[in-house]
Amino acid sequence: MLKVFICEDNEIYRKEVEKVIAKVILIENYDMEIKCSTYNSKDILKNINSREETGIYFLDVDLKEEMTGIELGSKIRELDPNGYIIFITTYGEMSYLTFKYKVEALDYIVKEENLNLNKRIKNCLEEVIKRYSIKSENNKVFTVKSKDRIITMEYDEIVFFETSQIIHKIRLHGLHRQVEFYSKMKELENELEKDFIRIHTSFLVNKKMIKEVDKRNRILKMINGEVCLISDSGMKKLKKSNFY
Amino acid sequence: MNILLLFVGIFLPIIYLIRNILDRREIVTLSISIFLIIESLSISNLERISPLLVLVGSSIYLVYKDKFTLKSINIIFVATFNYSILYFSLYAIKKGVTLNEMVLLGSVNFLITIIFVEGNELLEEKVRFLGKYAIGILLAIYDFYIGLGYIGIFFFITYIKECKKNNIQKKEIEGLREYTKTLEKLNSEVRGFRHDYMNILIAMNEHFKEDNLDKARKFFKDNIWQLEKEISLDDLRLGLLGKIKNPEIKSILINKILNAKAAKVKVFIDIDCEVDYINMRKGDFIRVIGIFIDNAIEGSANSEERQVLIGIFKEKDSLNVIIENSIENKEMSINEIMRDGFSSKGKDRGIGLYTVNNILGKNENVILDTMINKGKFMQHLIIY
Numbered sequence: 001m002l003k004v005f006i007c008e009d010n011e012i013y014r015k016e017v018e019k020v021i022a023k024v025i026l027i028e029n030y031d032m033e034i035k036c037s038t039y040n041s042k043d044i045l046k047n048i049n050s051r052e053e054t055g056i057y058f059l060d061v062d063l064k065e066e067m068t069g070i071e072l073g074s075k076i077r078e079l080d081p082n083g084y085i086i087f088i089t090t091y092g093e094m095s096y097l098t099f100k101y102k103v104e105a106l107d108y109i110v111k112e113e114n115l116n117l118n119k120r121i122k123n124c125l126e127e128v129i130k131r132y133s134i135k136s137e138n139n140k141v142f143t144v145k146s147k148d149r150i151i152t153m154e155y156d157e158i159v160f161f162e163t164s165q166i167i168h169k170i171r172l173h174g175l176h177r178q179v180e181f182y183s184k185m186k187e188l189e190n191e192l193e194k195d196f197i198r199i200h201t202s203f204l205v206n207k208k209m210i211k212e213v214d215k216r217n218r219i220l221k222m223i224n225g226e227v228c229l230i231s232d233s234g235m236k237k238l239k240k241s242n243f244y
Numbered sequence: 245m246n247i248l249l250l251f252v253g254i255f256l257p258i259i260y261l262i263r264n265i266l267d268r269r270e271i272v273t274l275s276i277s278i279f280l281i282i283e284s285l286s287i288s289n290l291e292r293i294s295p296l297l298v299l300v301g302s303s304i305y306l307v308y309k310d311k312f313t314l315k316s317i318n319i320i321f322v323a324t325f326n327y328s329i330l331y332f333s334l335y336a337i338k339k340g341v342t343l344n345e346m347v348l349l350g351s352v353n354f355l356i357t358i359i360f361v362e363g364n365e366l367l368e369e370k371v372r373f374l375g376k377y378a379i380g381i382l383l384a385i386y387d388f389y390i391g392l393g394y395i396g397i398f399f400f401i402t403y404i405k406e407c408k409k410n411n412i413q414k415k416e417i418e419g420l421r422e423y424t425k426t427l428e429k430l431n432s433e434v435r436g437f438r439h440d441y442m443n444i445l446i447a448m449n450e451h452f453k454e455d456n457l458d459k460a461r462k463f464f465k466d467n468i469w470q471l472e473k474e475i476s477l478d479d480l481r482l483g484l485l486g487k488i489k490n491p492e493i494k495s496i497l498i499n500k501i502l503n504a505k506a507a508k509v510k511v512f513i514d515i516d517c518e519v520d521y522i523n524m525r526k527g528d529f530i531r532v533i534g535i536f537i538d539n540a541i542e543g544s545a546n547s548e549e550r551q552v553l554i555g556i557f558k559e560k561d562s563l564n565v566i567i568e569n570s571i572e573n574k575e576m577s578i579n580e581i582m583r584d585g586f587s588s589k590g591k592d593r594g595i596g597l598y599t600v601n602n603i604l605g606k607n608e609n610v611i612l613d614t615m616i617n618k619g620k621f622m623q624h625l626i627i628y
């Protein structure tokens with residue numbers, strides 16, 4: 001069961017949020033309950049019990065105390081790394097990037113859009129449910145650490161890897177994302193041996209993403225329309241794996 | 245400009261080649277002239293291949309011992325030498341030479357070198373009757389003028405550069421002026437808001453005194469709610485640009501934001517740190533960011549939301565820049581969008597991503613993360 005926490009120092013607004021959340025949970029029949037609704041950040045931190053439950057946190061950015069909502073968010077992240085944080089903010093104070101990249105917030109609600117509160121909260125909770133259920137599915141995920149970033153992508157999203165002009169900088173071509181990171185082709189090849197095939201010094205492709213082998217021009221057409229070069233040994237490997 | 249350069253760099257050498265063929269019908273001169281043309285085509289590699297050419301030419305000369313090979317070797321040698329001097333002095337002045345300038349330098353240099361070598365020879369022939377010393381003096385004067393020509397080219401290039409720079413500065417000043425105007429407008433709006441706000445409080449207070457709740461409710465809805473909407477919230481966020489300490493970067497952002505406004509695209513700015521030092525050549529950074537924002541404005545112009553987000557934030561070891569825009573076709577794959585960026589669709593777009601690729605290919609410490617997520621296209625630049 002998911003537990004909802006609310007931290008908002010304006011009492012009227014907090015009651016409103018509480019009311020709407022309770023309504024949405026009831027109507028959509030979500031497996032959630034409001035565990036803590038307060039004006040005080042300490043109450044929130046005290047009530048987190050992440051070993052047994054995952055939290056959904058609605059936090060006002062501008063709390064009338066020393067700690068800002070964003071700092072509270074970071075603390076919550078430490079205690080409940082899998083929790084879902086939603087910030088409540090005014091337009092002028094809104095710092096979308098801090099929410100998204102530093103605290104990995106799920107979403108934010110802008111106070112000026114008071115009339116949409118119902119819809120916004122509904123969207124947020126819907127998204128939580130969606131992500132919560134995806135997490136329990138067990139898809140193969142590729143993870144790589146590059147300096148201070150961690151890049152993750154499901155195998156089914158990856159089309160191929162390509163070397164760049166710069167040594168050890170590799171470009172991942174995905175269906176919805178293209179991202180560079182520092183690594184070595186050889187290491188990737190060893191790690192991904194089963195599902196991927198190295199068809200050229202510069203290309204490591206996902207077997208599932210191959211559309212057709214163009215033998216004459218020695219290029220490999222991928223299902224998203226991109227093409228890769230094939231070397232001599234690449235041709236042999238493709239033949240061995242029965243791609244043509 | 246490029247056509248002119250090509251003319252000077254290729255057409256003139258070809259004339260030179262034809263003249264040589266008609267004149268002497270020497271196979272060696274022919275081959276060396278062809279080499280010269282190839283050379284002027286690949287000017288960036290001039291320093292690298294000319295020693296080889298001189299070597300090949302010298303050995304041919306040793307076998308055939310004809311005058312024309314010697315002359316060609318002479319031309320290659322002088323051209324390379326002068327080109328290197330021009331190149332490196334230009335490089336020293338502005339820390340970098342563009343391809344265009346290299347072509348210009350190479351072709352003009354080549355032309356002058358031919359005039360120089362041919363002219364020296366011609367002069368020597370024509371004034372032979374004057375005696376050794378007079379020839380020497382005349383040649384020295386001739387060479388002196390050619391030398392002046394070189395210096396002239398050099399100053400001309402610097403002059404063009406200077407003009408361009410002035411233009412850019414003018415644009416920057418315009419952008420900053422516009423920015424100041426917006427801030428001033430905002431300031432007066434806020435002051436006006438404060439003024440109205442007091443009046444509203446007084447009026448509200450009256451309604452409460454009379455205990456007339458209906459009137460108070462209506463008043464609140466008509467006035468306070470309305471007032472909030474009047475303040476231009478987007479302008480309020482423009483103040484965040486103050487966190488950027490580098491005037492060039494600030495001015496390019498201001499310019500682009502004004503462009504977006506003109507295109508009726510909403511820009512949301514989010515800068516959560518002071519930006520002064522960027523571990524990348526400033527010119528490169530500005531070009532990349534400029535291209536991303538231009539693409540974002542263009543990409544969002546057909547979308548329903550018409551929104552662009554420009555964000556800058558710092559992580560532990562990196563500076564992060566995010567340019568995000570809403571897109572028209574939410575089903576579009578990332579590959580399709582990138583391909584559009586490379587293709588000739590739109591005026592400058594094609595050149596855009598190609599340039600970005602080139603620049604980022606030279607910067608080892610910069611990572612690009614491109615993503616489509618929930619109907620938004622995002623370029624995320626990470627500079628370590």
